[in-house]
Amino acid sequence: AVVSTQSTGEALVSEFRSSNYDLHHLHSDSLLSTVLQSGLSAIKTHQCYSSTEKSGDCPVCNEPLNTLATTLPFSHCTQSRLICRISGEVMNEHNSPMMLPNGNVYGERALKEMMAADGIVTCPRTKDKFWLDQAQKVYVM
Secondary structure (H helix, E strand, C coil): CCCHHHHHHHHHHHHHHHHHHHHCCCCCCCHHHHHHHHHHHCCCHHHCCCCCCCCCCCCCCCCCHHHCCCCCCCCCCCCCEEEECCCCCCEEECCCCCEEECCCEEHHEEEEEEEECCCCCECCCCEEEEEHHCCCEEEEE
16 A cells, blocks of 8 residues: 555656646756757767767767767758868868878878878878878869
8 A cells, every 4th residue: 555655646746747847838858958969969960870980079979978869860061061080170271171092081281291201191091001192182062
């Protein structure tokens, strides 16, 4: 009899909270949770769940936020920026995106910084070696 009274009391408390939230137009989640979810969904992309495309600087790509964001929608970007995987800098007219013969794209500044004295660049992802003049400028429309 004690168990049924306790479960009835818990159900009553739950019903009261639900009615109170509805009456005062409150949300049952905390404000922190709501703000965190909206921030994560604003920056969440499909790359955040790819084993090869994750970024160390992206909060959604790293645990535990990656797990928290699994049920959230992906962001919709109408404008995007190219970011160099080596330096983390934006690739634009001042730091042109350069494609190595293996298809990987990096910023021109980063390639010049990592270039050896003999003009050879080593791709950080594949460890392939190329002459810097083999890299081609990428034009984005």
